[in-house]
Amino acid sequence: MSEQVDVVVIGAGHNGMASAGYLARAGKKVVVLERMAKVGGMTSSGFMIPEAPQHLVTPCAVELMFARGSGIIEDFDLPKYGLRTIDPDPSYAYLHPDGSSIAVFRDAKRTADDISRISRNDGKAYIEFLKCLDAMMDIGFPLMMAEPGKPDAGNLTKMIGAAVRSVKLKDQLVAISKGTSDQVACEWFEHPATIAMLLGVAAGAGPVDDDGNAAAYMIMAVLHRLGTGKPIGSLQSFSNALAASVEASGAKIELNASVAEILIEDGAAKGVRLEDGRVIRAKMVIATCDPRTAMRLTTPGGVSRQLVQRIEHAPSNRSNAAPFLANLAMSGPLTLKRHQDLRHDDADLNQAVALIGTPEEVREAFAYARRGDIPTRHAVSLTPMTNIDPSQAPPGQSVAYIYLPAMAVDAREGWSPALKDKTMGTIINHLAEYYDGLDAEVGRFVETAREREKRLNVTNGCVTHIDFGALRAGTHRPATGFGGPKPPFPGFLMGGAGTHPGGGVSGIAGRIAANRALRAMKKMK
Numbered sequence: 001m002s003e004q005v006d007v008v009v010i011g012a013g014h015n016g017m018a019s020a021g022y023l024a025r026a027g028k029k030v031v032v033l034e035r036m037a038k039v040g041g042m043t044s045s046g047f048m049i050p051e052a053p054q055h056l057v058t059p060c061a062v063e064l065m066f067a068r069g070s071g072i073i074e075d076f077d078l079p080k081y082g083l084r085t086i087d088p089d090p091s092y093a094y095l096h097p098d099g100s101s102i103a104v105f106r107d108a109k110r111t112a113d114d115i116s117r118i119s120r121n122d123g124k125a126y127i128e129f130l131k132c133l134d135a136m137m138d139i140g141f142p143l144m145m146a147e148p149g150k151p152d153a154g155n156l157t158k159m160i161g162a163a164v165r166s167v168k169l170k171d172q173l174v175a176i177s178k179g180t181s182d183q184v185a186c187e188w189f190e191h192p193a194t195i196a197m198l199l200g201v202a203a204g205a206g207p208v209d210d211d212g213n214a215a216a217y218m219i220m221a222v223l224h225r226l227g228t229g230k231p232i233g234s235l236q237s238f239s240n241a242l243a244a245s246v247e248a249s250g251a252k253i254e255l256n257a258s259v260a261e262i263l264i265e266d267g268a269a270k271g272v273r274l275e276d277g278r279v280i281r282a283k284m285v286i287a288t289c290d291p292r293t294a295m296r297l298t299t300p301g302g303v304s305r306q307l308v309q310r311i312e313h314a315p316s317n318r319s320n321a322a323p324f325l326a327n328l329a330m331s332g333p334l335t336l337k338r339h340q341d342l343r344h345d346d347a348d349l350n351q352a353v354a355l356i357g358t359p360e361e362v363r364e365a366f367a368y369a370r371r372g373d374i375p376t377r378h379a380v381s382l383t384p385m386t387n388i389d390p391s392q393a394p395p396g397q398s399v400a401y402i403y404l405p406a407m408a409v410d411a412r413e414g415w416s417p418a419l420k421d422k423t424m425g426t427i428i429n430h431l432a433e434y435y436d437g438l439d440a441e442v443g444r445f446v447e448t449a450r451e452r453e454k455r456l457n458v459t460n461g462c463v464t465h466i467d468f469g470a471l472r473a474g475t476h477r478p479a480t481g482f483g484g485p486k487p488p489f490p491g492f493l494m495g496g497a498g499t500h501p502g503g504g505v506s507g508i509a510g511r512i513a514a515n516r517a518l519r520a521m522k523k524m525k
């Protein structure tokens with residue numbers, strides 16, 4: 001028996017659901033197939049610690065910064081479907097080992113003043129740096145939103161307008177967008193605390209010594225302009241709201257529905273075969289799982305060998321560095337030790353995402369990961385989930401979300417349970433220099449990149465599906481021939497984090513794929 005729809009979307013991550021929602025609103029019959037038992041993919045959360053069944057675990061994304069600017073929240077009316085967000089201010093705080101701190105407030109001037117207490121020159125430089133980052137955001141956001149290679153008039157006008165307005169900053173903008181984040185931080189700032197704060201933010205976007213990585217500093221402009229947006233009930237509440245809205249527009253989402261094969265006949269995608277044997281035939285298949293997984297699902301011999309190999313060689317955590325993630329459930333509160341007391345103002349750092357790690361520790365994190373080694377001092381951020389949203393644990397108890405941007409995908413000695421425990425021991429020791437309460441742990445969730453690979457079916461556990469890079473952007477993301485407005489081969493499109501504009505929670509990749517599918521189906525008629 002086979003079912004017939006207009007579009008099959010593989011994956012109910014936020015991009016898959018967004019794609020389906022736009023298509024359903026355009027009157028198409030759409031089904032989303034998700035192999036997991038819940039929606040969200042990397043925007044999911046749940047009760048995943050058996051010893052702490054009422055402590056909510058966030059295993060992947062934690063905030064909605066980019067979704068704030070992409071229009072997805074408004075397009076799908078997510079507040080109507082239950083989405084509520086909180087914006088702690090300051091949202092981030094760099095904690096220096098000597099007890100001083102830099103708070104990142106929504107107000108850029110207040111942030112610069114905070115930096116000035118540590119270094120007057122850096123405070124002044126931050127204001128000038130932000131002028132460049134604001135210009136980058138004005139040019140970069142429309143670039144992200146537009147169909148690469150064929151931008152629509154609205155986004156093109158915004159991009160050109162912003163570029164013209166920023167013409168005086170041209171040389172600085174080129175230097176920032178082509179440089180490494182380490183180089184740019186050291187060019188602009190002199191105090192190790194300011195440099196560490198910036199490296200801590202940029203490290204989430206990839207190796208801090210990769211050319212082009214400094215473009216990640218645009219996040220600072222986004223933080224000041226849009227805030228961070230932490231959903232109450234964590235990211236699952238965002239995904240559940242999106243699923244409810246998308247289903248209300250007529251799309252169907254099937255859970256526990258793993259795709260075993262993308263059916264290719266006469267060089268064109270014609271539908272999918274599920275693990276349970278069912279076949280769903282479709283005019284278009286949109287794969288929002290990672291591109292390498294998607295191509296491996298195609299009927300053997302169905303797609304040209306050249307295209308298959310081109311994707312198989314696309315980089316996913318090529319440097320062997322990837323985020324390592326833990327959530328600690330605790331029976332008591334989590335509080336900062338010295339840094340709060342040493343503040344000169346009323347800023348509540350206990351609700352901020354703490355950035356911990358000197359510039360050397362950030363650099364070493366990537367160097368160790370490349371070699372497959374595990375450091376004993378760490379570059380790490382801690383999001384105090386329950387200080388922000390107490391509903392995520394029983395009253396008076398807490399959850400710490402611990403994120404290390406660079407840890408070995410494959411450890412030299414292999415990731416045994418003993419190595420995971422040893423690594424967690426050094427991470428907790430390091431964090432205990434900053435926080436009280438970690439010794440009241442009642443359970444933990446810890447995930448290496450290889451475990452993420454298994455749980456989410458994502459090659460090498462890569463959070464952006466395909467590594468970011470100047471040569472993997474726009475129409476060349478995930479690879480040349482796959483990122484343009486036309487399907488790489490008839491009936492098939494990709495639409496997840498591996499495609500333009502890349503990883504992060506924005507829904508833009510899903511929206512672009514939906515528009516491509518609509519254009520391709522129009523031509524079929």
Ligand SMILES: Cc1cc2nc3c(=O)[nH]c(=O)nc-3n(C[C@H](O)[C@H](O)[C@H](O)COP(=O)(O)OP(=O)(O)OC[C@H]3O[C@@H](n4cnc5c(N)ncnc54)[C@H](O)[C@@H]3O)c2cc1C
Pocket residue numbers: 010011012013014015016033034035036040041042043059060061062063064065066257258259260288289290293323325456457458463464465495496497498502503504505506509
């Ligand atoms: C630890 C971590 C922290 C992060 N923090 C942030 C953050 O704070 N802010 C931010 O913006 N971004 C963050 N990200 C990145 C962001 O979460 C992802 O880039 C984004 O959510 C990817 O969305 P997607 O829909 O493209 O893909 P995914 O979420 O990966 O969805 C793909 C879906 O496809 C499904 N699938 C795979 N194979 C099959 C199959 N054969 N059949 C059916 N379904 C299949 C998967 O189960 C999955 O649900 C983080 C990611 C991680 C891992």
